Structure formats: structure tokens, C-alpha cells
Amino acid sequence: NAGVTQTPKFRVLKTGQSMTLLCAQDMNHEYMYWYRQDPGMGLRLIHYSVGEGTTAKGEVPDGYNVSRLKKQNFLLGLESAAPSQTSVYFCASSRLAGPTDTQYFGPGTRLTVL
């Protein structure tokens, strides 16, 4: 049982390049989330998904797109990377439940945009 995994762990991009971050979970969770963490800041929600085939915007969605084609995977895309998107990206998932909706986090992806 690997929990939540993220690919890649590190990436360096040039301004204008595109890339996709992959998040996978093996806990059969319905909900998945993408956050970014900037220096001196807590995590901020980018996008989330409440189930396969659905996505919704979070607090800071601009410049990102997401897809949830399979229940276990949640992809975060950057179509034209900008230096402002240099950050550490965290994926999380949670089970479909009410009061005990704990989010489990992946190890993070450090992205640098030059």
C-alpha cells in the first residue's frame, strides 16, 4: 500500500514550456486535491476533484489545468510555465466520508521555472 505518490519529484522548466505532474493513490479515495507551497507560506489549493471525470477550481487555479480520467489518478498541467509557478506541489486524497475526511498527502514535487 503506497498511499499517495507523485511523479516526478523534481523538475526544472524554462519559461513557456509545458509539463504534467502525476498524482496516484491506491486507497480508492473519491476526492483528490492539488496544492502549492511557496516559501514562508502554507499550502494553497489549486484544483480539486470529487470523483472520476470531475474537477473544480480552488483558491489559486490560474495557469493550471487538471484532469481525472481515472479514479486513482489526478493530473496537474502547466501549459506555458512562468517563473511565478516555481513552487513545491503537493497532491492529497481523501475518502468519501463526512466527519472523518482526513487528507493524505504525497511527498511533493519541487518545480523550478527559469
Place this chain on the structure above:
Amino acid sequence: AQTVTQSQPEMSVQEAETVTLSCTYDTSESDYYLFWYKQPPSRQMILVIRQEAYKQQNATENRFSVNFQKAAKSFSLKISDSQLGDAAMYFCAYRMYSGGGADGLTFGKGTHLIIQP
């Protein structure tokens, strides 16, 4: 919008002593959840403790306990018998109870906890 404030950027404590990390939040909701997450240098976010707003009893997990003051919108974390492995960034987080679990977490900026041997 909800906000979470951690007023202590850094705290230091001697090993085996007790330390309290502060957190305040602002919300107009009555049902919500509060969390403390630990982030060691490995960057992994680890859930430390969770508190449901409708519960008056403070949550406890081994050496970790909270002091939840709903009226004051305060949610502090107490770590007893501090250990070297407790050194990390600690984040306070808030989640509104939407019934479907669809809302993400709102995080504070974190407190860097240093354990002095």
C-alpha cells in the same frame, strides 16, 4: 473567506520539555474541522491531530494535545516531553464541513519548531 493565522514563525524548546504552538482562525461557519500537520525536512505532510468543532472535548494523540477554544477561535497544539524527532514545520489548517468533503484545507503559514538537545 476563512483565514488561519500562526503568529509564531519559530519556536524553540529543550528536549523533554513542553511547548505550545498557537493558531487562530476566522470563520462564520459553525461546523468545521481543524488540523495540525507536521512537515519534517523530507517535506512529507503528516497529520498530527484533528478536532471537530462540534466536540467540546479537546483531542489528544499520545504526547500531542490541543486546546480548542471555539468562542475565541483558537486552536493551540501542546507537545509534551518534546523529542528530537518533533523538530519540523507545524501547520494549522481549517476545513469547512460541506457534507461532501469537497473543500480543501486552508493553511496557516507555519511554525518552525526547533528542539534543543
